[in-house]
Amino acid sequence: MTRYGHGLVLGKFYPPHAGHHHLVETALARCERLTVLVCASSVESIALEDRVAWMREVHPDALVVGAVDDHPVDLRDPDVWDAHMAVFRAAVPESVDAVFTSEPYGEELARRFGAEAVSVDPGRERFPVSGTAVRADPAGTWDFLEPPVRAALTRRVVVLGAESTGTTTMALALADHYRRRGGVWARTRYVPEYGREYSELKLAELRAERPGAAWSDVAFHSADFPVIAQRQAELEEQAARDGSPVLFCDTDAFATTIWHERYMGTTSAATGEIAARGRQHLWLLTDHRGVDFEDDGLRDGEHLRPWMTARFLTQLAHSERRTAVLTGPHEERLAAAGGDLPRGGAGGAHVALVPDGGGEGVGVAEEDG
Known part of the structure; x- marks a missing residue:
């Protein structure tokens, strides 16, 4: 089997899937070094930098570079080919010995690079998947995706609310x-509330120094909350990488900004910055009304529940987060939560989650070509 000095794999990777990774791994096995060129149109819904980052994570032994290519696609027009090649050559200026592809244009692409064309599974028999199929049905193609892509496509639902309003019960039930x-x-x-674990640790540390100390003796400081928010975000990201197309979170970094206000009386810029980087899609706010307050040893804010509910509502609206308020008995709340699950994602291709009996679940509308 011929080995090559410098190989090239070129594609949109929109998004990358198992077929793409098989192509890259095949090329890596046959080349001394490999460049993977990710090309994206500026109107596509998945950012070029995200695709490049995903490919770099999955294929650390390849050189992954990106380029914006807004030229039309017409394989019969030499002038269009020339325009595309100008983009490709600018991104990969060194000579190429072999072009690895599964596409019918591979021969012409290789010829224009002055390289040998190597076809890899053109019938997609080993991995029957395509970027179009993933965009059309993420859930149906979920097992063809790597963890960073799953994390990006997962629809993240946050359950949040004041103390003792059933956030954990609701997140677990969903x-x-x-x-x-x-x-x-x-x-x-399901992603548990890290703030509770953090609180338990603070109480345990205090009792190690002062046996018999109560929860009311625990003191919080502003610096505690960015730590809580960052760890909450990390746990969420880890869960999104190896779960299903939907993830349920008992609070998030945004909720932690409100807890900072509750304990410290002021806002926290550092916690807010962590919340701004979040990738959640829907916030389910559990109303305090109709829910008895239960003191489990880490709660002391029954009198603050109306204020917290109102503050959550105000800040959710102010930040334009998609929100549904859950009221009534648990079963009514659960039914309402199912009906409000996200049916629109950010940017172009959108994912719809079907709570009950509406097909196979996640679907993506092909708004993005």
């Missing part, structure tokens, strides 16, 4: 509801 659908949904994850 995750269980999806798991029972089976298939890819059986992997639906």
